[in-house]
Amino acid sequence: MKIHLVTIFPQFFEGPFSCGIVSRARQAGLLDIRIHDLRDWTADRHRTVDDRPFGGDEGMVLKVEPIYAALRGLNAAGARKVLLSAQGPLFDQAAARRLAGYAEIVLVCGRYEGVDERVAERLMDEELSVGNFVLTGGEWAAGMVVDSVARLLPGVVGNASSTERESFTPDEAGRVGILDYPHYTRPASFEAEGETWEAPPILLSGRHEQIAEWRRQAALTKTRRNRPDLLAGRRCA
Numbered sequence: 001m002k003i004h005l006v007t008i009f010p011q012f013f014e015g016p017f018s019c020g021i022v023s024r025a026r027q028a029g030l031l032d033i034r035i036h037d038l039r040d041w042t043a044d045r046h047r048t049v050d051d052r053p054f055g056g057d058e059g060m061v062l063k064v065e066p067i068y069a070a071l072r073g074l075n076a077a078g079a080r081k082v083l084l085s086a087q088g089p090l091f092d093q094a095a096a097r098r099l100a101g102y103a104e105i106v107l108v109c110g111r112y113e114g115v116d117e118r119v120a121e122r123l124m125d126e127e128l129s130v131g132n133f134v135l136t137g138g139e140w141a142a143g144m145v146v147d148s149v150a151r152l153l154p155g156v157v158g159n160a161s162s163t164e165r166e167s168f169t170p171d172e173a174g175r176v177g178i179l180d181y182p183h184y185t186r187p188a189s190f191e192a193e194g195e196t197w198e199a200p201p202i203l204l205s206g207r208h209e210q211i212a213e214w215r216r217q218a219a220l221t222k223t224r225r226n227r228p229d230l231l232a233g234r235r236c237a
């Protein structure tokens with residue numbers, strides 16, 4: 001997959017994409033990330049990308065011209081074009097799976113008060129929000145999209161089955177899945193604060209059927225506690 005990021009802060013991505021699974025995917029040639037400085041598509045001496053909002057208000061708005069020029073300059077006509085925006089539909093695991101199905105994606109990162117609305121109206125295939133909060137820039141959101149999409153690409157995560165049975169994985173009916181079960185590792189007993197914190201003994205028993213049932217129940221318990229919305233409308237044993 002090829003992912004283009006259009007940003008006024010190309011240096012933002014130097015850290016996040018140079019470590020861990022995303023970095024390994026790039027080195028293995030499974031993921032081609034191209035970072036583009038929006039200012040390279042400006043025509044004036046000051047490399048201007050923003051201007052004051054029509055109608056008057058505080059702040060600045062990213063202009064349509066450089067984004068239009070960037071999208072043409074990328075030669076990515078067939079790519080899925082996504083604007084990161086607090087006003088978009090919420091990005092979730094289903095959207096990550098959907099985007100992972102495209103061969104090429106362009107992610108446009110807004111800044112300041114946002115982006116001239118003609119970009120969303122005329123140039124983008126969709127807007128996506130990573131949550132009901134406002135970030136300073138789309139780069140934070142784009143990093144989340146790239147990371148969550150990259151780990152779904154074939155061959156990127158060594159144990160592919162682990163991405164098929166984790167939090168939010170859709171069930172057979174296509175409903176958003178429940179949370180993953182809790183994980184534990186050595187030591188089985190941890191002495192702290194005058195107590196012994198035990199890992200659940202069943203997980204050390206080697207009884208695979210009982211372990212699977214324990215995990216199913218533990219995942220339901222955790223979902224009921226932390227994300228009851230995921231269980232709405234379901235009948236769970």
Ligand SMILES: C[S@@+](CC[C@H](N)C(=O)[O-])C[C@H]1O[C@@H](n2cnc3c(N)ncnc32)[C@H](O)[C@@H]1O
Nearest residue numbers: 084085086110113114129130134135137138141
């Ligand atoms: C300060 S925000 C603009 C917020 C906008 N005035 C509003 O109230 O919806 C600047 C940029 O950050 C990005 N951004 C902010 N919150 C976001 C979110 N929840 N999801 C995705 N992108 C976001 C967008 O690219 C946006 O253009």
